[in-house]
Amino acid sequence: MYSLGIDIGTTSCKICIVSSSSSSSSNENNRIIFTEQLAHNAHIIQKEFTSFDEQYPSKILETVDKLLEKSGSLNNDSLIKSIQICGQMHGFILWSSKSPRTIVSSLITWQDQRCSTEFLSTLGSSLTHLRTGYGLATLLWLINEQKGKEDELIKYDRAGTIADYIVEILCEDSTINSQISTQMATSWGAVNNKWPIEHRLLPIIVEPGTIIGYWKKKIPVYVALGDLQCSVFSCQPKKNQGVLNISTSAQLALAIDRQSSMINGSDGDNISSSIRVPYFESKDLLVAASLNGGNILSAFVHLIYSWQLSLNNNSSLSIDILWSRLIELGLQSSSTIENFSAALFGERHDSSMAASITNIRSINMPQLNDIGCVFRSICQWIIKNLFEMLGKDSLIMECVIGTGSALMRNDVLQRELKEKVQYPVIFHEHSDAAYGAALFALMQ
Template sequence: MSVHAPGPRYVLGVDIGTTSVKVLLLEAKSQAVVESQTRETGAELSSPEGEQAREQDVGQIVSALHCCVTALPRERLCRVARIGVSGQMHGVVLWNEEGCKWQETEAGFTFQPGKTSHLVTWQDGRCYHAFLASLPQPDSHLALASGFGCATIFWYTRNRHQFLQNFTAAGTIQDYVVAALCGLRKPLMSAQNAASWGYFNTRCGTWNLRILTESGFPTRLLPDIMESGSVAGMTFREWCGVPKGTEVGVALGDLQCSVYSCMANKTDAVLNISTSAQLCFALPPDFQPPDCPNTTSSIAYFPYLDRTYLAVAATLNGGNVLSCFVSMLKQWMQEFGLDVPDCTIYSQAITSALSVTHTELVVEATVFGERHLPGRLGCITNISPSSLSLGHVTRALCHGVVHNLHSMLPGQRLAESGVRRIVGSGSALARNPVLKQELEKIFTLPIVYREMADSAVGVAMVMLDRV
């Protein structure tokens, strides 16, 4: 690791999530997190494509990133020797040669989006089932789904073809940040993020170029592929106090980085409940995924590091289900002329649920459907007058979130695969003791919680350990 200034050396870890940005400084020698900042992006946008579209303002995301970085001590930023960037998988942002404009501020040089599209996130639903069925079959073990980068670009190709002519490059939001920091004319993408886009063969590490070209896909937009954990380049100028020439890793997936931050043993399974939720465990080094996707399977095999794989049950229903519940309650109260803050509603719901140890109410918490069961939505059964209190409904909702995960990857399957304990992490799990109680009821394996387990920590550790 090169040294730009005397004193302790640091790795800057960046995670660009669905709703917030987090940055931290990891001290190289002790591997301790010494500084951390988090900002909500407030980047959600309405889209002319309708209710199913999920888009975000790239400028808002970049602004939140700069707020976080500039809030870190400048005397430590000047000692950063490496930068690791992770972020929300599957989504896509498009840009061209003017996609980034640098400017000098009191905090140093920062960049602002130039000619970029909105970020179409992993939550996007415009690629409905019939549209996906009309696309060519990928040469990949991973099934295609709405919100995947290649599916979204196909949608633009067929519905707004002229729109794509404005751009020369595409990537995830984290790929865009790395390209901006390194001054890359053509973006680089890790196998982790490429696999999350679709039409990528993880065995040979290449895009399905023939299939895509024959189907009219604009392959000129696709990033070049790099091995996960490698260096994409160096900062081509000083950034918010971080020195010019600092190594920047190729962007990684937030799931894999979250796992890396807290999987102390290969016999650990990692459960993350944030906006969505994932339960996963590491597969043996000789594991190879099947040739074709199993669209009805609840388990997918995602590339990890060193060409190994994670077995992943990735549900679309996590903390977002609870947020939806809070929004519903807030709307009801507004209709009665009351304006109660979201945090107050959430806190009272959890408090009420803690007083209820058991409920007969059953909530199937698949409000946002599932990729392997696209037609499945939420359902409430076994309703009785005694189970309609706020505590009963909140308890049943938390149980439903955990039960859905267990149905996708049962505890017995984990044990049979050699898993000895579950490591729980994620913002929704950390702030919700009811979720923890339901988790411990449903899964019989020992469970430990890691408050510091997150993607920003994980990507910093990857840059420290593996480059």
């Protein structure tokens, strides 16, 4: 029997079909039957509201349909045991259960910046943990926008992450009540698996492995899970093994027992740079979840590309060639830049963080003239930032497993990770959220 996992990412969707000769979760017993990744190109260009970050759910749904078709699952589903969807966390989407394909809002993603510090400060003492991009903060912002206007939310009776939306689309006989996993609920702003406020659109919080409905009326589809948890699960880390994932964003995670006294949270008026979130069964994850990962490298590459086009319209350097050349030059570089920050997207615990190079003098110019040195410095900062965010909790690690599309494609990032730690580093090329989702479904 096979299990099918789908990851709804920020820039792409990926499908993975896994078979096993054993009920064990051991990776040695599992075989990937099919895997495919497609960009969904769902980003909505915001000309008027530049702080908004939204995506077209229809384009994401089209991409999922294409992946199912390419996998052959649409025509031959007789061997599929179950389906697990996971995806980008924190984001918020509304739809109508009566017509989910046509009555649906845009997806407001985790990168959205509409909830200003001033707005968040008005929400009350029970909601001080919310950050812009969190689903609960987004809902409250939308409610606030409706004051004195016709209620545009009345046409919706469902709210969830984009993965929750895809789950309901797949299930023709979905449950009467809207449901969300403990993992996704926490990413929205739930505390101890409970909502800190009441609202008709907030779904019921359930445990991972809860069946939401059935695809083609026979194949169980489980409640959507977080891409972070599924990425970690795909690596099957042992005790004191950390998992470092770099895709669009970046995370450094460590699985601990739920009863562990290692508790992360706010320290007085200071917001912790790491968080504790639900994992599976009796475990939690300690996580440094950075907003800065492969996205800042991509922004740098596109900056260089636009500069060279401005200087030479006839340039034949493509984005792909630039990527390859920058990685090559980064590997050749023997130094990095001091007084350097690549925090282009800030961080949830410190929105004032920004990308910068300070104390530039003529003596530093040779480094700035070396574009490989600049690229390597960005890679080094991404790794360093994750360990600084996790803080002292990273000291118990005895090994780190590296995964994620941005990390696996970038030898400079891999080298910087190896140089950062004094213990073994293992790279899992095929371990990702889609595989982790399929693996979890296989075990149910």
